[in-house]
Amino acid sequence: MENYDVLVIGSGGAGMRAALEAVRQKDLRVGLMTKMFPTRSATGCAQGGINGVLKNMDPDDSLEKHIFDTVKGSDYLGDQDAIEYFVRQMPDAIRELDYFGVPFSRDAEGRIAQRNFGGASSPRTCFSADVTGHVILHTLYEQCLKHGVKILTEWYLLQIVVKNGELSGVVGYDMKNGSIVPITAKAIVVATGGAGRIYWLRTTNPFTSTGDGMAACLDAGIALKDPEFIQFHPTGLADTGILMSEASRGEGGYLLNNQGERFMSRYAPEKMELATRDLVSQAIETEIKEGRGFGQGLSAYVQLDLRHLGREKILERLPQIRELAITFEQVDPIEQPIPIRPSCHYTMGGIDVVDYRTCATTVTGVYAAGEAACVSIHGANRLGGNSLADIVAFGKFAGKGAADCARQRVIAEPSWVNAAAQSWEERFSLVTCRKTGAKISDIRDRLAEIMWNNVGVFRTETEMAEASTTVDQLIQEYQTVPVPNANKVYNTTFVNYIELGSMLTVAKAVVLGALHRQESRGSHCRADFPDRDDVNFLKHTLISKRAADYNIAYRPVVVTRHQPAERKY
Amino acid sequence: MRQITYKIERFDGTRKFIQEYSLVHQPGKTILWGLIAIKDTMDPTLAFTAACRSAVCGACAVRVNGQAVLACETSLDTTLDRFGDVLTLAPLQNFSVIRDLVVDWEEKSERLAAVKTWLMPQDGFSAQTGCRQTGSDFKKINTQAGCILCGACASECSKLTANSADFLEPFTYSKVWKFVADTRDQAATERIKGILDKGLWKCLHCAECITKCPKGLAPGEDIARLRRFSLRMGHDDSSGARHALAFLQDIAETGRLNETKLSMRSIGVWGSIKKLPLALRLLRRGKLNPFHLPRKVAGHDQIQVILKAVKESEQA
Numbered sequence: 001m002e003n004y005d006v007l008v009i010g011s012g013g014a015g016m017r018a019a020l021e022a023v024r025q026k027d028l029r030v031g032l033m034t035k036m037f038p039t040r041s042a043t044g045c046a047q048g049g050i051n052g053v054l055k056n057m058d059p060d061d062s063l064e065k066h067i068f069d070t071v072k073g074s075d076y077l078g079d080q081d082a083i084e085y086f087v088r089q090m091p092d093a094i095r096e097l098d099y100f101g102v103p104f105s106r107d108a109e110g111r112i113a114q115r116n117f118g119g120a121s122s123p124r125t126c127f128s129a130d131v132t133g134h135v136i137l138h139t140l141y142e143q144c145l146k147h148g149v150k151i152l153t154e155w156y157l158l159q160i161v162v163k164n165g166e167l168s169g170v171v172g173y174d175m176k177n178g179s180i181v182p183i184t185a186k187a188i189v190v191a192t193g194g195a196g197r198i199y200w201l202r203t204t205n206p207f208t209s210t211g212d213g214m215a216a217c218l219d220a221g222i223a224l225k226d227p228e229f230i231q232f233h234p235t236g237l238a239d240t241g242i243l244m245s246e247a248s249r250g251e252g253g254y255l256l257n258n259q260g261e262r263f264m265s266r267y268a269p270e271k272m273e274l275a276t277r278d279l280v281s282q283a284i285e286t287e288i289k290e291g292r293g294f295g296q297g298l299s300a301y302v303q304l305d306l307r308h309l310g311r312e313k314i315l316e317r318l319p320q321i322r323e324l325a326i327t328f329e330q331v332d333p334i335e336q337p338i339p340i341r342p343s344c345h346y347t348m349g350g351i352d353v354v355d356y357r358t359c360a361t362t363v364t365g366v367y368a369a370g371e372a373a374c375v376s377i378h379g380a381n382r383l384g385g386n387s388l389a390d391i392v393a394f395g396k397f398a399g400k401g402a403a404d405c406a407r408q409r410v411i412a413e414p415s416w417v418n419a420a421a422q423s424w425e426e427r428f429s430l431v432t433c434r435k436t437g438a439k440i441s442d443i444r445d446r447l448a449e450i451m452w453n454n455v456g457v458f459r460t461e462t463e464m465a466e467a468s469t470t471v472d473q474l475i476q477e478y479q480t481v482p483v484p485n486a487n488k489v490y491n492t493t494f495v496n497y498i499e500l501g502s503m504l505t506v507a508k509a510v511v512l513g514a515l516h517r518q519e520s521r522g523s524h525c526r527a528d529f530p531d532r533d534d535v536n537f538l539k540h541t542l543i544s545k546r547a548a549d550y551n552i553a554y555r556p557v558v559v560t561r562h563q564p565a566e567r568k569y
Numbered sequence: 570m571r572q573i574t575y576k577i578e579r580f581d582g583t584r585k586f587i588q589e590y591s592l593v594h595q596p597g598k599t600i601l602w603g604l605i606a607i608k609d610t611m612d613p614t615l616a617f618t619a620a621c622r623s624a625v626c627g628a629c630a631v632r633v634n635g636q637a638v639l640a641c642e643t644s645l646d647t648t649l650d651r652f653g654d655v656l657t658l659a660p661l662q663n664f665s666v667i668r669d670l671v672v673d674w675e676e677k678s679e680r681l682a683a684v685k686t687w688l689m690p691q692d693g694f695s696a697q698t699g700c701r702q703t704g705s706d707f708k709k710i711n712t713q714a715g716c717i718l719c720g721a722c723a724s725e726c727s728k729l730t731a732n733s734a735d736f737l738e739p740f741t742y743s744k745v746w747k748f749v750a751d752t753r754d755q756a757a758t759e760r761i762k763g764i765l766d767k768g769l770w771k772c773l774h775c776a777e778c779i780t781k782c783p784k785g786l787a788p789g790e791d792i793a794r795l796r797r798f799s800l801r802m803g804h805d806d807s808s809g810a811r812h813a814l815a816f817l818q819d820i821a822e823t824g825r826l827n828e829t830k831l832s833m834r835s836i837g838v839w840g841s842i843k844k845l846p847l848a849l850r851l852l853r854r855g856k857l858n859p860f861h862l863p864r865k866v867a868g869h870d871q872i873q874v875i876l877k878a879v880k881e882s883e884q885a
Contacts, residue, residue, distance in 0.1 A: 037674040039718050040620045040628040095699030101688030101753070103707060103714045110701040128714070134625055135714050142687035145678065153675050176667050176675075178582070206620035242623045324623055327642050441609035485614040489582035490668035493613040 001414060004031040005406040006399070007170065007185040009157050009213060012041035013133070013391035014370025014398070015191035016140040019149045021399025022189075028403055033152040033172060033183075035208065035495070038141050042193050042206050042371070043391060046133025047245030047320060049115060049125035050097075050388035052090035056107050057114040061122035063087050070386060071562045073119040073276050074379025075522035076538065077226065079558035082356035083377045089393045094126055097392060102139045104128050105317075115317075116250045117384045119276040119569070125385040130245045130320045133388055155181075156495055157192065157212055160220040160366065161420045167365025168412035170216075171421045175495070178488030180428065182421035186409040187365045187402035190217060190351055191395065194371035195506040196230075197499075199344035199456075200448035204236050204243035208499075213372040215502035217351045218509065222361045223544040223553075225374035226349035227506065228513030229523050231382055232457050234280035236343025237329050238301035244321055244340055246384035249273040251317050254305040255284070256337060257292040263302075271569035278381040278523040279569060281342040285457045294339065303337035342457055348382050348523065349513070350374035352542060358401030359394055365405060369398035376540065379557075380522020431497065434482035440493070440500050443474050443481065447507055455511055460528045464515045471511055475504050509543040512550055517541060534564050570594075573649060575603055577615065578659040579669045588612075600648060601629055601640035604658075604670075617670040624783060627719030631670050632659040637721035639783045661724035663733060672720070680737055684763050686744040689756040706752040713747035713791065715784045716740050722778035722788050728771055736768035739778035739788030746791035749798060761799045769795060770809020797883070811835045817876075824872050825863035 006022040008015045011034035019032040034041075053066050066087045071078055098104060098112060105113040105128050117125040128135045144151065156173040158180065169184035195211025196203040203209075218224055234255075235244040249255075255273050257263045267283040268275035275283075284302050287293055293300040306314055306321075311334050314322055318333070325331050325338045351368035353359050353375045359367045370391045377390060447470075454467035478501060485493035519533035520526045539554040571594040579588050590607045601619055608615050617640075619629040624642040631640050634652045648656060664672035694700040722739035723729060729736055745764055749757045761769075769792070778788040800810060815834035819826050832841045832848075841848075851857035866872075 036618070036620060036628065037678075037718075040618070040626045042621075044626050044717075045621050045623065092697065096696045098699035098753075099688075099690055099694055099696045101690075101748075101751070103710050103751070104702075106702055106704045106707050108704070110703050112699070113704075129711065131625070131715065134717070138714070138716075138718075139688075145682040146685070146687040148682075151675075151678075153678075176673065206626060207622065208620050240622070320625070327624065439609075440613070483613075487581055487614070487668075490616050490671050492608075492616045496613075 001182050001184070001418070002031070003029070003169075003184040003411055005029045005186050006031070006189070006402045007183060007187075008032045008189040008191060008399070009170070010034060010041070010191035010193060010370070010372065011036070011038035011151070012191060012193055012370060013043040013136055013140060013388065014395035015189065016144050017392050017395030018189040018191055018369055018399035018402065020140070020143055020147060021396045022403045023147050023149055025403045028406055031150050031152055032144065033155045033157065035154060035156045035212070037153055038144070038151060039138055040206070040208070041137060042209050043137040043388070044134045045204065045206060045243060046388050047130045047243060048117060048247035048250060049127035049132045049385045050094060050136070050392070051117070051120070051125050051383065051385035052094040052389060053087070053124055054091055054094065054112060054114060054126065056111045057123040061124050065121050066090070066124060068562060069120050070377060070383055072567055073381055073383040074377070075278075075381055075532065075567055076534070076559070076562070076564040077229075077379030077521060077540070077557055078377050079356070079375065080560040080562060081558045082375050084560070085356055086377050086390070086393050090389050093389070093392045093396070097136060097139065100139050100143050102128065102135050115247060116274060118246055118249065118274050118280070119271075119383045120385070125250065127247065129316070130247050130318050136388060136392070154490070156498070157216055158424050158498065159420055160188065160190070160216045161417050162220045162363050162366070163412070163416050165363060166412070167363060169417040171417060171424050173495070175490045178490070180421050180424050182414065182417035184411050184414050184417055185365070186406035186411060187367060189359070189398045189402045190366065190368040190372055191370045191398070192372045194347040195503065196344045196347060198447060198503045198507040198510065199451050200444055202236070202241045202448070202452050203344035204233055204241055205344065210499035210502050211347070211506035212499065212502045213368070214350055215505035217361070217366065217368065218505055218543075218545045220363065220366070221544070222363055222366060223352040223542040224349060224506070224509045225352040226376060226380075226513065226541050227347070227509040227543055228517055228541060229348035229380050230344060230510065231277055231346035231348060231523050232281040232342040233345035234277055234284055234342050235304050235340040236345075237325070238299065238339035238341050240328050241343035242324055242328050243343070243345070244304060244325070244338060245318070246277070248304060248306060248318055248321050251313065252309055254308070255280070256303040256305050257287045258294050259292060263287050263292065268569040275569035276381055277345075277384060278525070281457055282525055284342055288341070301339040301341045304340045305337040306333040307335065307337065346382055346387060347371060348374065348376070348378040348380065357397060358404070359398035360401055360405070365409060367398045367402045367405070369394040380524060428488070428494065431481070431483040432486040432494070434480065437480040437482045438477040440481055440483075440496050443477055444500050444503070447471065447474055447503060451507060451510075455514055457525060459514055459524065459526050461515070464511055468511045468515060471504065471508050475508065478504055505545070508550060512552060513541040513543055516552055538564060572654070574655040575607060576655060576657045577669070578657070579615070580660075580666050582668055596646060598645045599641055600631070600633055600638065600643045600645055603645060604640060616668040625717060627717035630661055630719040630721050630724070632661060632724060633657070637661055637724040637781050639719060639721070642783065661720050663723050663726060663729040664720060674720070677720070677723070677738060681741055681744065684737065684741060684745055684767060685756075685760070686741065686748065688748060688751065688754055690753055691755045694753060700753040702752050709750045710747050712786060713743045713750070716743055716786055717784055719783060721781045721783060725777035725781045727775040727777060728768070728773045736771045739792070742795060743786055743788045743791040746794050749795065757798070758802060761795065761802055761804065764795065765799065765804060765807065769799060770807055770812070808836050808840070820872060821876055823863045824866035824869045827863055828857055829859050
């Protein structure tokens with residue numbers, strides 16, 4: 001039995017920032033639980049930068065412009081009060097990162113350098129070459145070492161235990177010691193990242209972005225908000241889906257079809273390649289569908305051309321992009337265009353946060369931040385550079401929110417988490433004894449295939465209905481899946497089994513939300529409902545789950561100053 | 570059909586054993602592809618870690634035929650060309666093994682924290698104002714900031730393998746150098762003092778860390794930078810520092826080493842007396858001649874020119 005005042009789950013940027021905020025309250029027992037070593041987190045894959053109005057590159061940039069860009073980028077589904085709060089925090093949050101030690105690229109006066117990014121009306125994306133997420137992740141880890149944050153390394157979250165609408169604690173699996181451990185906690189911050197791996201075969205995400213926290217919250221009675229909004233990054237490497245940063249377009253890269261044409265001129269004549277990700281991804285897929293791509297079927301692609309930027313700029317500003325292209329696509333961007341295609345990148349939706357100031361959810365004691373959460377500031381489409389911003393801003397608020405909450409609560413009766421841990425022991429024995437049933441990797445791949453083909457960049461009623469049936473079928477098969485590995489020490493088979501369960505749980509919510517949203521908005525692009533429908537759908541989807549039954553409800557979007565208008569780039 | 574074999578050093582928590590897996594070769598794949606194929610289709614019990622599969626997270630470092638690599642970015646074909654169709658995979662060296670290819674990072678993070686690997690900002694900066702740094706000063710720390718903590722350098726470090734009690738993981742020295750070189754930091758002298766007795770002069774110069782780093786860092790060179798910095802601070806009184814300076818003096822004077830003088834200068838009379846058994850063994854084998862007094866080598870004036878150029882470049 002372990003106990004904490006504040007337990008943060010997930011060690012990406014949001015989780016570590018939350019833990020740092022919570023340990024500032026010296027009298028609280030704070031733990032940071034992560035299924036990996038902290039610096040393996042998806043935050044490290046973020047490349048291009050982090051948005052904040054510092055006015056270093058453009059003195060005419062303003063908070064107002066960042067707010068409006070984010071609202072417009074979200075296709076008016078973002079809550080404007082939350083967006084305003086977020087944008088106002090960002091300049092301070094970035095200066096704080098500088099003070100923490102993040103090595104930012106610099107301008108001529110030694111200030112943090114900023115670059116252009118998609119959907120932004122000024123160059124406000126701060127960066128460190130093209131490894132911005134990596135350096136932020138490692139710097140936050142350094143700060144955690146400095147402040148002596150107790151890190152439960154390689155502890156996997158099995159369940160969030162809630163009784164009478166209040167948090168009791170969690171059940172964790174201490175992988176290295178091979179034990180299932182009940183943990184009581186007065187407050188938790190769920191910062192477990194996204195669920196991009198439901199598109200396993202084509203995603204920029206690490207293997208570990210399996211929606212663990214989202215599924216655990218859904219099972220604990222907390223809704224998922226707007227799960228149907230999945231961001232497809234326009235520039236994933238054609239073969240592997242590995243990310244080519246938006247910085248490659250921010251620095252001036254072109255997108256070309258098989259005619260050698262900069263086709264974005266037909267979709268976003270003004271912003272061209274720097275339109276938002278949803279529009280660029282949809283444009284690329286349209287080009288491919290209409291025969292102007294290279295190659296066929298799943299291996300079709302268009303080109304990202306950086307050659308005109310010149311060797312020096314590529315080496316200084318985009319060194320990692322170049323290395324990744326050489327290693328994984330055998331193409332040197334200095335000499336050749338890079339084959340790219342959209343790749344599942346980000347879950348705009350997530351755990352329903354009901355107070356953006358504290359990141360509280362509907363269950364007392366449970367807080368959520370980062371990609372796992374949906375505040376919502378990203379709405380139907382997140383702007384590049386707003387996710388690193390999201391994690392440091394809301395990570396901090398969640399850490400503070402959870403710490404304040406912990407002070408108000410007493411530790412729960414341990415019998416509930418004990419009972420939950422006991423039933424996980426039984427489940428471990430049960431599933432590791434099974435001899436027959438579908439294979440974990442088969443279900444995982446079939447899920448990915450149906451999600452990519454039927455709930456991908458373009459969606460229709462018929463295709464999604466088919467996906468819904470398939471996902472239900474896979475959930476059925478999952479009930480009897482065997483875990484042929486009874487050794488409890490670092491049992492990755494068991495972890496993969498639970499991860500698959502999480503992916504199925506979240507995928508069902510994605511399909512359900514998408515089926516019921518009969519409009520096109522941001523990343524949710526329906527061929528059968530091509531227009532945005534503000535009359536019926538200017539609202540958040542809320543998917544909740546009771547036992548095996550999913551329910552769908554809606555909540556109005558908060559509109560303050562910016563009335564929904566047509567979105568053109 | 571071409572078959573290839575992964576021989577994997579496994580460990581189940583109590584027992585070590587080698588298991589062989591036969592795979593159908595596919596062109597254009599990586600080492601990690603093979604591991605995933607084994608886990609997905611043959612043996613789900615095989616444990617390894619991997620996350621980003623794009624060489625930025627550091628999770629998948631393993632040893633392939635005695636070389637630490639990132640499994641995700643290492644071309645299978647190139648490796649097969651080099652070693653043939655049977656590959657031996659093992660967990661990183663110099664780490665405790667938890668299961669199969671999974672190693673324990675927790676102990677390494679404690680060693681990182683012991684030398685305070687975090688920024689201690691200059692007094693003029695604050696969390697509210699941030700910091701200032703020129704573009705060229707950023708470039709001084711940019712390379713070291715690229716460390717992904719994969720552990721490849723630590724795995725192949727000859728010194729750690731010999732004795733890890735008085736030496737740190739090579740990446741740790743790169744981190745320390747990053748902060749010493751960071752113009753935003755105020756604790757350079759404290760940092761140097763902190764590593765004087767933590768192996769600063771123990772590096773064996775085998776350069777394995779430099780050749781194995783998948784991100785182009787050179788921990789061995791960072792150790793050399795730390796040593797130079799410590800000498801400039803006046804920390805020239807350790808046996809390591811004296812050894813280096815004695816080398817330099819010999820080279821400057823004659824262009825040749827004088828082994829007897831080298832020992833006296835590095836570890837003193839008493840230290841040299843304690844090394845007598847070694848000296849006698851060397852004598853017996855003809856490796857040491859105490860009466861040999863090296864004369865100046867031909868072209869000694871050129872050595873002087875080189876030394877002068879180095880000195881000037883350091884002052885610049």
